[in-house]
Amino acid sequence: GDSVTQMEGPVTLSEEAFLTINCTYTATGYPSLFWYVQYPGEGLQLLLKATKADDKGSNKGFEATYRKETTSFHLEKGSVQVSDSAVYFCALRDQAGTALIFGKGTTLSVSS
Amino acid sequence: GAVVSQHPSRVICKSGTSVKIECRSLDFQATTMFWYRQFPKQSLMLMATSNEGSKATYEQGVEKDKFLINHASLTLSTLTVTSAHPEDSSFYICSARVSRETQYFGPGTRLLVL
Numbered sequence: 352g353d354s355v356t357q358m359e360g361p362v363t364l365s366e367e368a369f370l371t372i373n374c375t376y377t378a379t380g381y382p383s384l385f386w387y388v389q390y391p392g393e394g395l396q397l398l399l400k401a402t403k404a405d406d407k408g409s410n411k412g413f414e415a416t417y418r419k420e421t422t423s424f425h426l427e428k429g430s431v432q433v434s435d436s437a438v439y440f441c442a443l444r445d446q447a448g449t450a451l452i453f454g455k456g457t458t459l460s461v462s463s
Numbered sequence: 464g465a466v467v468s469q470h471p472s473r474v475i476c477k478s479g480t481s482v483k484i485e486c487r488s489l490d491f492q493a494t495t496m497f498w499y500r501q502f503p504k505q506s507l508m509l510m511a512t513s514n515e516g517s518k519a520t521y522e523q524g525v526e527k528d529k530f531l532i533n534h535a536s537l538t539l540s541t542l543t544v545t546s547a548h549p550e551d552s553s554f555y556i557c558s559a560r561v562s563r564e565t566q567y568f569g570p571g572t573r574l575l576v577l
Binding site: 353383392393394395397440449450452453454456 | 504505510564567568571
């Protein structure tokens with residue numbers, strides 16, 4: 352079945368450091384790919400998405416490119432802030448489905 | 464963005480009792496809501512899809528008699544964990560779908576069964 356694998360956390364960075372959180376997926380066809388973020392005490396929020404190969408999703412300085420050849424959707428940010436500290440989830444939705452399949456989540460902690 | 468609330472945010476109950484968790488879309492209507500379960504350091508696992516006015520669709524391995532879902536209105540879905548046991552302790556999260564591409568998540572409910 353479809354699945355999402357993302358790097359184990361926690362990831363601990365200093366402010367202004369470069370961030371990469373790896374995400375790879377297994378799915379048939381052409382799934383849509385998502386990154387969600389969960390701040391402490393809040394629900395998951397959509398951070399960015401891409402619906403076809405080579406699309407780049409971006410929001411709040413975060414980017415991820417849909418790479419079908421490597422089945423990846425790595426999340427990057429050039430300069431993280433303390434306010435970016437949260438749990439990040441990679442997810443996919445297959446062509447036919449409406450529900451999301453999530454990775455395990457990666458905790459990011461940014462210190463000043 | 465749209466807001467989805469869950470109540471209660473955390474609940475502790477005795478083994479054998481039933482617990483009801485509410486999921487409300489506060490400023491929009493949702494014909495479809497989803498219920499997820501999350502174990503520590505694990506991904507969110509879809510339990511069931513809740514459709515307003517019809518029976519919920521459960522994922523394989525989820526006991527429908529154990530986890531009763533009622534989607535009585537366009538803004539409310541409830542999950543009742545019946546005869547709860549310690550192994551049901553978990554974090555339960557709902558989401559409400561506004562379109563095929565967009566769904567909004569609640570903050571989750573932490574259930575601890577003693």
